Amino acid sequence: MFSRKRAIRELRKDQQAATELLQALPEMPLPQDPATTAGSATGGPAASEPAAQVDDFLPPDLRVPSRDELAGMMMRYDKPLVIDGEVRSCPQCGAYRDWVLLSVRDEVWLRCRAGHETLEPRLDPAWYNRNSGPMDRWHPTLEDGLKHLGH
Template identity: 55%
Template sequence: MFFRRRARADREFREAQREGFALLQQLAQEPSPFETVQAEAPAPDGLDSEAVVSDYPPVELRAPSRQDVDGFMMRWGQPLVIDEEVRTCPQCGAYRDWIVFCMRDDSVWLRCRAGHETKESSLDAAWYNRNSGPVDRYHPTLEEGLRHLGH
């Protein structure tokens, strides 16, 4: 009895995953509202046409999208435990006070206080998104971002 319920639950989960994936593909094919150019509607005969005003803020006031930035970073002060194992820097042995980077290709990198960087294959963008807070500011260079986070 348990196995039938489990199989049905697995089947329903896979179906929901397929539907969600199809929805994501459909949304990915739609043009971004920031990139579309609104065409002016032809004015009826004898009436002046007014310029179409965009509902979106000007480009200089928009926050960058994920495609516009090279990656995200956050500070991780406590020891980083992955798969019941405390991660240490392979070069210097540091085990706390990390800067965690989530790059454009969804890879996650760790940087210790000494500046050693290591790709962490056990972590992904989903882990980063679950553990990071909201983006509080954007930095034009890596050095400025590290300075902001205290490194």
């Protein structure tokens, strides 16, 4: 025969077991939670994604200077342009002075008064920089720059 006390004790035991089970159960997900947090702490991947975005960011950064280069630099070069001891003249109209020199990317272009543009492979940005003054102005367009330079 079960005494009432004993029955209650059994019940409590069952309850305790159930409670332990319940307590254990939430802990099952718990290790998973840290795992998922660790996974997102591997957010490492998440962190490397922003890093990848930073990597993606670099090219645009690099593009900024190259976009400036694309816009190019220009200067007037009124005197005859002597390259390798030879006066450079426009292959299209024969003009040999009143140039606008354009430094675009790694190239230097000659632009005569008539607007003919000729690539001058013997000149490079280093030469351009040696011969140009400091950039004092930024022109939104080539035309604007040319106008400013009187072309």
